[in-house]
Amino acid sequence: MRFIFTRIVLVLVAMLIAVGGGAYLLSRGTPGYWKKAQRAIDNTPTDQLSARGEALQQRVFNTFSRLGPTGSGDGLSQLRIGVDEANAWLRTQLPYWQESRGRSMPAGVSQPMVAIQDGRVVLAFRFERESFDQVVSLFFDVKLVEAGRVRVKLAGVRGGRLPIPIQTLAKMADPSDAKGGFLTAAIEGTTFDAVVRDSQHEVAVVGIDVEKDAVVFTLRQGEH
Numbered sequence: 595m596r597f598i599f600t601r602i603v604l605v606l607v608a609m610l611i612a613v614g615g616g617a618y619l620l621s622r623g624t625p626g627y628w629k630k631a632q633r634a635i636d637n638t639p640t641d642q643l644s645a646r647g648e649a650l651q652q653r654v655f656n657t658f659s660r661l662g663p664t665g666s667g668d669g670l671s672q673l674r675i676g677v678d679e680a681n682a683w684l685r686t687q688l689p690y691w692q693e694s695r696g697r698s699m700p701a702g703v704s705q706p707m708v709a710i711q712d713g714r715v716v717l718a719f720r721f722e723r724e725s726f727d728q729v730v731s732l733f734f735d736v737k738l739v740e741a742g743r744v745r746v747k748l749a750g751v752r753g754g755r756l757p758i759p760i761q762t763l764a765k766m767a768d769p770s771d772a773k774g775g776f777l778t779a780a781i782e783g784t785t786f787d788a789v790v791r792d793s794q795h796e797v798a799v800v801g802i803d804v805e806k807d808a809v810v811f812t813l814r815q816g817e818h
Contacts, residue, residue: 623755627709628718628729631681638682647683650675658790661797661815669815670800676808681707713804714749728754739785741814742798747783 635643657673684706692698699706702723709716711733718731733750751758760781788799801812 624729625718625731625752625755627711627716628707628731631677631707631709631718632705634678635681635685640686643682644686646679647686650679650683651687657813658797661795661813671813673811673813674808675811677708677710678807684708710804710807710809715804715809735783736802736804736809738788738799738802741800742787742789742796743785744788744799744802745783745785748780 638646654673654675657671661669661671688706702721704720704722706717706719709718714733715736716731716733718729721728721730731750731752732748733752735745735747735749737745737747739745748760750760790797795815797813797815799811800814801810803810803812
């Protein structure tokens with residue numbers, strides 16, 4: 595991800611120089627979904643925000659537990675993750691999650707949040723480096739390829755409210771270079787296993803529905 599952030603900033607700077615004032619004004623604008631998410635966070639007391647993030651974390655754990663070796667039922671369950679509760683988790687629980695694993699946010703990145711726009715999952719964050727301080731948004735198409743296999747494709751990028759053409763990013767990506775190869779893979783789409791396994795059982799994602807304000811995962815229990 596650090597590689598993608600760096601490439602995006604380079605493209606933004608190049609576009610601002612080439613296009614001029616209009617692009618600059620757009621890039622300095624703040625997307626509506628960012629404002630909405632920040633208002634929701636700012637208007638919620640910290641203890642309530644933290645409780646909401648913890649509740650999501652516990653619900654995810656409980657859902658997988660019901661489908662695990664000691665669980666019962668028909669082996670099929672749904673997990674709905676709403677945008678507001680996901681953002682509560684990102685704001686209050688992500689720092690603890692990173693600290694427990696010895697990880698940190700990429701340099702210059704803060705205030706991560708998610709949104710859904712036109713059926714796409716948006717990951718937005720504030721990016722600050724030297725004189726650059728803007729909200730950067732990454733738009734992803736998330737689709738189920740087959741049971742237990744999910745494809746994530748970078749479908750759009752914005753700096754503030756300024757769209758960055760994917761074709762422009764693609765031209766800057768050199769597949770022979772490790773950084774460029776990583777970016778190329780993101781643009782072309784990456785397919786990965788969406789399966790949680792232990793010694794006897796596995797829980798696979800068998801359905802993904804992107805709603806207006808949530809993503810719904812259908813999970814199925816299976817055996818090795």
